[in-house]
Amino acid sequence: MDDAAAPYVEVSGLCVVGREDGAAPVPIIIDLNFAIARGEVLALIGESGSGKTTAALALMGYARRGCSITAGHVRVGITDVLALPPHGLTAYRGRNVTYVAQSAAASFNPSQRIMSQVIEPALVHGLMSRGEAEDKARMLFRALALPDPEGVGSRYPHQVSGGQLQRLMAAMALITGPDLVILDEPTTALDVTTQIEVLWAFRNVVRQLHTTAVYVSHDLPVVAQLADRVVVLHGGKEQETAPIATILHEAEHPYTRSLLAAAKPSSKVASTPVAADAKRDVLAISGLVAGYGGLDAQGMPRFPVLHDIGFGIGPGSVLGVIGESGCGKSTLAQVIAGLLPAAHGTMLLDGRELPRRVAERTPEQLQAVQIVFQMADVALNPARTVAGILARPLKFYHGMRGAAARRRVAELLDMVHLSLQLAERYPDELSGGQKQRVNLARALAAEPKLILCDEVTSALDTIVAAAVLELLAELRRELGVALMFISHDLSTIRAICDQVMVLYAGRAVEAGPRATLESKPMHPYTELLLASVPELRTDWLDGIERAALEEASAGLTMEDLHRPCPFFRRCPVHLPGLCDVQPPPVQRLSKGAAIACHRTEDELRQAQ
């Protein structure tokens, strides 16, 4: 094909099928066609399970385990990708096509310095000398607006933030000057306030280097900031392909319209009416103070994390806890679980005092509160089978063993929609989503009243995360179990919670019914969180001033933690002389939420 008008990347008639062991093959991608011009960013968009990632991986000539590419052509530049021999493919990947995954942390080796990892692809493919590669890396660091572009390379991955690591991953993908870069949900795992900054950096570098890219995402507003054209996928089939502006303003396909409607800010789930007779809360907490390190003379922890937290969770209801990473969400879960004893405050379980230490709790109290962790894989004992893992709490809480326990294990697996066949598998033989389901089943084995879910979906692929979320909603509906659902992701919180609590630097800055996230006025931090969620306009990112961007992504400093209002430095409406001197009072807003702020409702309404 030497036709000058031939597109730079061309996919035609692509078909991919998947197969569960023994089952009949299921089509995942059906006759997919698209083309990408040089320097163009094409978005593959669709909801969970629509085949976005599968299509993107096929561009690298790769099919996930259990999948195979059965038909079609993929041409990138002059390379016929699917015709490449295995060793050709290896050279092609990483040099001509590179991949930026959802979790950069998983792609970096924790024990090697960042620079050596970023330049490795260039060295492996013999493209340039070490010195040249390092120069190029520093150029990319600058283009990606990384702080300290000269020095960041000599750090280790754990010494930089998640948002920075994601940008470093992009630098690694760009170091070989690839023909095509695939970005697979690269900002999905980030805090919204971090996401803004990463998006901004990605867009700049893509424009500056005229990179040809495929951007995979389920998030239309995010895509709108970066993509030139969009392919809408549904059930493995292309629904509509059009420039982004057309998609946003004159989408034709009904499915695209439904996607657009879903992306408009609105609540998807009808709020379950909270029992009006205000039954006693399952868990009521007040004046909670907790942290790490020993206690000082005043009984305060050496490194305080949580300050004066109070809330209640009604039977069968869901409290969402949202905040940036490091704000103390996990610490809160550990304190309630008794793993980290609180320094002050009271916790009432069903109206009765819940001791701070797990060792002092009665069996009934232990059974009533269960915790599920973020990292599904380290939360399961690798030396035990799924059945063994589930049998443990059954024996511990209910003295169940033998046939009765086996029956219950089968029931529990059924409850979390796992096949019985998995009972005899070990955790390393399960997928991420399956592991998290086993974790849930282990919590359910106790027959708890409350499950503390600490970012249970954050480490999962979007597709799997959505399914786990659905499962949680179902469990809550059918078993009436209450949830404390911790997340950094607004849309996840919106999807499942009745009540929300916004945490900032270990303080509850706003708390109220879920609707509190939709109606103004709100606490300035809640407003910043919401403002950081991309909107469905192509010029949203352009409209954000550099100053506002910096404000959004400015992390916490030690100094902030010691201010009466830790949000002071980032707050657009702060009152010097008041906010940095006196702790903000708690006030009720007319929308039904409580906020901790010196500004009055009227003042906030005017500012927002």
Add this chain to the structure above:
Amino acid sequence: MSAAQRTAVVAPVRRRSVTLGLSATGCVAALVVIALLVLAVIGPMLAPYPPGAIVTDDLFGPMSRAHLFGTDYLGRDMLSRILESARYTLGIALPAAALASLTGTSLGMLAASAGGLTDAALSRAMDTLICFPSIIFSLVVVAACGSSVTVLILTAGVIYTPGCFRIVRSIATDISAKDFVHAARARGERSPAIVLEEILPNMVAPILTDFGLRFVFIVLLLSSLSFLGLGIQPPYSDWGGLVRENLDGLSSGAPAVLIPAICIAVLTVSINLLIDSLPSRKGARRG
């Protein structure tokens, strides 16, 4: 799925074949180890000559019909001496290695799960112990208590406890920081249950590997002690002692020095091969 099928699927017993899931190498190694253990028990009964008897003038004699493994530096029958010594080598090194593993593992687990002062005290004690060179340490003990099988087992066991302790403590500390241990704590489980149910099952492989290594060290330590006259007392000896006492025959390639060396090699290699090929689930069921 019928009810019968269900129970079949969740039945807790994993069926194992007669090979216990061992690889071919593992089976051979297991057979060799078993054969050597049997020899250690019944060896002396099979010996054609009394172990200490000088039976010929032919020093460092070659292998022959009368002396299958040749003769040693005094003209004693090597086959008889090998058979006789097997029980000292195995009978001291195995219990000593087991003792080291057992105490090292228990103390290591205790240190890791108790933490704080217990951990600090145990770690310092082990650090102190490891400072003594093993030969000097045994020298002192044997000089003080005399040389007997029990003293040798205890000495070797104590010497190799700190090594095992360190490994166990560091792995157990790592595992204790994992969320599945946190989950067990949150469930309300007590420390002993957590150690036995959650931590220990993840440590079997490293502990066994460590055991194999300690075993080799102890066989070598025994031979050094025999060489210094502190080990098994003549006319008895262990395999390492046999190598040492016949070292002069090495230049002429006498079987008297080669055979015990080969025995040691076969024993230590098969023990380690056996341990390595124990069914580690991961390799066995992946893919």
